[in-house]
Amino acid sequence: MTGGHPPDVGTGPLLAYLRSQAAYCASHGSPLYGVLGGFLADDVEAGGPTADLLAAWIGPQVRPETISDDVPLLRLFGGLHRLVLARQAPELALYFPSVGGTADPAGARPVLLAALTTHERVLRQTLERPPQTNEVGRSAPLLGGLAHVAGWTGGLPVRLFEIGTSGGLNLRADRLPVGPGQLIDSPLPAVVAPPYEVVERIGGDLFPVDAETTQGRLILTSYVWPDDVRRLERLRAALAVAVDVPAQLLRIGAADLVESIELRPGMVTVLWHSVMWQYLDAAERARTLAAVAALGAQASASARFAYVRFERGPDPGADRPWRHEVRLSSWPDGVVDLLIGSAPAHGVPVDWSTVA
Ligand SMILES: C[S@@+](CC[C@H](N)C(=O)[O-])C[C@H]1O[C@@H](n2cnc3c(N)ncnc32)[C@H](O)[C@@H]1O
Structure with missing residues (x-):
């Protein structure tokens, strides 16, 4: 992890995407991702570890359409969920109903940001992969x-x-x-x-x-x-x-x-x-x-x-x-x-x- 991304350099389109994707999750069946997405957007704004992880989608050269096509938040959520399902992020799991978690997501910010640092290498790999479901x-x-x-x-x-x-x-x-x-x-x-x-x-x-x-x-x-x-x-x-x-x-x-x-x-x-x-x-x-x-x-x-x-x-x-x-x-x-x-x-x- 590097020392943080300057908060004001080209983060606007990524922030707009993160906030709108979080709102979409909240209104389409995932209150959890709505809250977690808001924390991650705040962290990008503050130049925290989320900005480092999502650096490929920050900067004047990145077009807003590229960000919304790539859906980096859903890629990151997929990686985090995979860690939870594989029992590799037990503190984060407390918030994930898929593994029986019932804790109020409002308290998840510190463990969420800690997981980004602890699992940085794996999460960088998952960010390279588009989400893939089979409905x-x-x-x-x-x-x-x-x-x-x-x-x-x-x-x-x-x-x-x-x-x-x-x-x-x-x-x-x-x-x-x-x-x-x-x-x-x-x-x-x-x-x-x-x-x-x-x-x-x-x-x-x-x-x-x-x-x-x-x-x-x-x-x-x-x-x-x-x-x-x-x-x-x-x-x-x-x-x-x-x-x-x-x-x-x-x-x-x-x-x-x-x-x-x-x-x-x-x-x-x-x-x-x-x-x-x-x-x-x-x-x-x-x-x-x-x-x-x-x-x-x-x-x-x-x-x-x-x-x-x-x-x-x-x-x-x-x-x-x-x-x-x-x-x-x-x-x-x-x-x-x-x-x-x-x-x-x-x-x-x-x-x-x-x-x-
Ligand atoms: C949204 S998913 C739908 C998967 C599945 N049909 C379903 O309904 O759950 C779209 C799938 O199409 C695959 N796909 C995209 N372009 C393709 C192509 N040119 N040839 C074959 N598969 C492709 C993707 O890898 C992905 O698995």
């Missing part, structure tokens, strides 16, 4: 899409491919507790679908996270807000399922994976994705869609192909929450881009009444 609430819209496919294909065995799969947890959607009153609490579409079996589960991601390892589980858990108990419960249930239901995870870009898929007779090959399309550049989107169209053109009554996606819908306008849409294409049925439902970003609950 299993999104298994509800994806599974609803699969129910439609099963209905149309008469329950053919399913080969499941996912791009932007993260930890591959939604590749186990058919084995997760999804449905009304379940942990992943959402209605399912009112379609008559015969039972079907998922015989292959293959996911690709530029940064796949192996949910079958302790390190992978820690990474996925650390980016869930520690006081968002419902999401943590859903995630833990899915991590347990992942141990029993294997999936193959590949380090591969979206377009490359879709271009490598071959259809098989007697089966329906399903490609799906959720909340990843926004990360593809125009060229990769075009390649991915061309590969989807090529698979559709090859599909036959025996070797079938379906494409399910849960992605952001149109801009709803000022201050209204974004809806995410469940859309479905199926070949050779001639179903193209059918809107079958919509849901909040985390996937639950799905409103299936939007069926077109």
Whole structure:
């Protein structure tokens, strides 16, 4: 740790970001991160250890958009949460509901700042990594899409491919507790679908996270807000399922994976994705869609192909929450881009009444 960052040199955009990110956390389910974020912003202003850690986002050369794209506060929170979950920051853990902490966050400032110094080396590494979650609430819209496919294909065995799969947890959607009153609490579409079996589960991601390892589980858990108990419960249930239901995870870009898929007779090959399309550049989107169209053109009554996606819908306008849409294409049925439902970003609950 160096001797402190001069408090008034180019900290303005970082401070504005930290305060607005903290306010966002406070109003979207994490009062804890709201309070801790305020302490960290104060510390940047005072030129304390937080300013040293976040020095890459301080200075006249740093654009405000870079800071809000990089979300350094969420990176830092992920690192701190990981230390807490790994039982390496016991004093900080007293404030984290994810490990049973109940202490009032108002008293957390000294242990928070001490943790930045004690764990500086590890935290610097975590600041290099963008936050990465795998939201299993999104298994509800994806599974609803699969129910439609099963209905149309008469329950053919399913080969499941996912791009932007993260930890591959939604590749186990058919084995997760999804449905009304379940942990992943959402209605399912009112379609008559015969039972079907998922015989292959293959996911690709530029940064796949192996949910079958302790390190992978820690990474996925650390980016869930520690006081968002419902999401943590859903995630833990899915991590347990992942141990029993294997999936193959590949380090591969979206377009490359879709271009490598071959259809098989007697089966329906399903490609799906959720909340990843926004990360593809125009060229990769075009390649991915061309590969989807090529698979559709090859599909036959025996070797079938379906494409399910849960992605952001149109801009709803000022201050209204974004809806995410469940859309479905199926070949050779001639179903193209059918809107079958919509849901909040985390996937639950799905409103299936939007069926077109
Ligand atoms: C917001 S996460 C969503 C993960 C998962 N689909 C879910 O719904 O929980 C976006 C994921 O897309 C991955 N990703 C970003 N660009 C990608 C690309 N070009 N090809 C494949 N995966 C990509 C990221 O690494 C990340 O795991």
